[in-house]
Amino acid sequence: MIWILPTAVGALLLLVRRAPRATAVSTAAATLALAVWAAVTRPATSFPLIFTSGFSVDGLAAVMVVTVAAVALAVLVFATGELREARFYGLMLIFVGAMLATVTATELTVLLMGWEVMGAMSYALIGYWWRDGDRVTSAGVAFVTTRAGDLGLYVAAGAAFAAFTTGGTSGQVLGLAALPELPQPWRDLVAGGIVLAALGKSAQLPFSFWLSRAMAGPSPVSALLHSATMVAAGAYLLLRVEPLLAATGWAGPLVAWVGGLTALLLGGVALAQRDLKQLLAASTCAQLGFMVMGSVAGGAAHLVAHAAVKSLLFLGAGAWLTALGTKDLSELRGAGRRYPVVGVSFAVGALALAGLPPLSLWVTKDSVLAAVHDPWLHAVGLAAGALSAAYAGRALVAVWRGSRSDGRPAETLSWAPLPVLAAGAAVLGVVGLPAVWAWWSGLVGDPGAARVDAGSLALSGALAAAAVLTALVRLPEPRVLTGWLGLEAAARAVLWRPLLALARGAAWFDDRVLDGAVEAVPRLGMAAARLARTPFEMGVDGVVRAVGGAAMGLGRLARRPQTGQVHTYLAQAAVGLIILAVAIVLVR
Incomplete structure (x- = not known):
């Protein structure tokens, strides 16, 4: 149970508060070592709870535990300045532990526990600067919005338990592997609840606006929350229960279309943003939409590559915010030249996000689209990919055009993770290549997943290159896009x-x-x-x-x-x- 170490040390830091940075970084390094060991040995444990519960590291979970632990280590090494308090590091470690518990859970009850702790820690971390009322309000909006979706997971667990009490199911009814075998109508209720919870957690339509509010938190929190934890948890859960979604006949297509529309519409939102962190937040919603559009193998590949890309980009944005005191694109001109380590690393991440060959998301995005058989949905995916290139190009041009000499001196040690993440953003797409695809799809439990062909790769690469060039042109910024489609206002008017x-x-x-x-x-x-x-x-x-x-x-x-x-x-x-x-x- 890998999650015990970071959770226990995080709780201890909240009480003892001594040498927090060194303790947190060493714990994250030990957690990464444990994650690699677990990915190799595939441990499993079970214990009695309501039914038999437990944690297990299969192929898909192995990929996730290593990804989560690696990104967490990079983020904690990067965190500097005012984020040296034990409270910050303690909350971050508990956050990581909750995510590790979520991805290794084999049953709905323990999944709910990790899911809830993760949500609570996200609230505390987004509102970390609690003396600022606006930040606390943003944390509350994010928490309430995700909690509204989380109710679906309770509905799912209740429906699965009801299926057991009415007879005809085994005592493993709450196990994730047993959900496709549930009788009707319980199976549809379970699927609906899980889809609602996962879409809410991953900020898919109509829940996307909470991710904009999450930008009130410190940049390292955004880097971890937007890459390998929290928002990734929803996409991972949908990949994990893909057999259940397929068994219903309606849940799989619903999730795919919601993901496709989120990728398209939030791509437009990202393109219209003037705030770098808001641009990256909207792009996170869009990229998570890609993850749930196609096969498990393609979605998992995109999830891992995106974790490296997005943590890199958010850490770069945080570095410039610390050094220059701004995240406005118009005020970041020349930031890449002023801080070349951050600038070059950010450029690699932005080009990967754009889907330019031969970088990672170019291959993984097409691996997702290769499994999309609906021509209309495939067209939506291609359009969303072009938008990805456009908004990534806009961010890249903004930080490299011009020059500047002002700003604080670089902190070399804290920026050390950026080149490592840049290397990951460049090469992780190799899992989508034909020579590696059979091994990858077998590892994540999706043997026979559709393989991307050279023609599709060439088409998407050309579209990405053409779309990046649009960053050189001043595009209109409709108010509905800069305001995140008015989703928060609509939620307040319709529900709140x-x-x-x-x-x-x-x-x-x-x-x-x-x-x-x-x-x-x-x-x-x-x-x-x-x-x-x-x-x-x-x-x-x-x-x-x-x-x-x-x-x-x-x-x-x-x-x-x-x-x-x-x-x-x-x-x-x-x-x-x-x-x-x-x-x-x-x-x-």
Whole structure:
């Protein structure tokens, strides 16, 4: 269970807070070593929970654990400046541990645990500078949006459990491998819930806007969140449960079309951005759309290559933000020349993102499209690929055109991971080449996946080269694109405000109607008591007063003979004897 090490050390850092950077980097290095060992040995463990649960490293998980650990190490080595607090490193390590638990989980219950911890850590990291109210608001928007999608995973787990309780399924019903065998309607409910959760986590339409808000976090957080964790978790989950999606007949095509439309529309959003981090965020949504359009083998290859490319680009953007204090494209002119290590590394990542040959995403993107048989969806993918080249070219031109001499001096050690990531961005596409494809597709559990042909590679390479040239032309920036298609405003209008209105109505009903009903009960009781007191209590009080008055009168009469004089008592005794004698005589 690789996830235990970073999670435990991260929790310890939050408590002890000593030597956080060295501890975090050494932990990340040890985690990478464990990930490589796990990828080779393929360990598995199980334990009783609701049903038999556990963690396992198969081929697809092996690819992911190495990717996550490698990117996490690069990001933690890069983090500098104000990000030296133990809180930052502790949260980052727990974040990495949650992602490792997610990708190795074999059952919905433990998957949910890793999924939830990852979401909580993303909220804490996006709002890391908690004294800034705007950043905290952005963290809240991102958290609430992903949580709305996460509800689908609870629906999926509940539906799978219901399938077990109604009979006809085994005790492995919550296992990911057993989901395609569920009876109807539970299988469709499980598939729908997983698709909702995965699309929300990976910022696919209509959830994409939360990724824009996530840019409020530190650049290393963006690099990790946008490359190998969090958003990648949704795409990975869809690749993992591909047999379930295929078994439903409708979920697979739905996911493919959502991915294709996200790649196309968010590519347009990326092209219209003036903020470098916002451009990269929109491009992340678009590239994740590619991952779920085709085969498992193609999606996994694109996921791994994109992790190297996007972590490189975000770290480069963070380096310029630290050195120059800006992320505006118009103010970054000449930044690549001023800081050549960052500039050259960023250029390799941008050209790979553009899909230019022979860099990684050129091959992996076409490996995805090779499995797309719908001609309309294939056309959408080609158009989205051309947009990728256009927005990547725009970012590249912005940072290399012109020259500048201002800015802080370079921190060589912290920028050391950039050339390594650039090398990965350049060569990772080799898995899509025909000589390696059979091995790769077998490794990730998708033998026989469609292989990209030379003609498709030539076409996409030419389209990418032509689209990159558009970066030299000033293109219009429609407001709907710069504003992320108005998705957040639409979500507020369609969902958030009605929910708030419903909540206010429920509060009014609770305060005025329910509380009023409760308070009316004692009021009615008091009124009934007052009514009962008038005819009955007054009569009883009169009897009591009469008895009391008679007793008091008798008392006064009895007090009169008590004078304290002996001769009076003798006279009274004599009178009493006389009365007694008369009574005796009369009785006889």
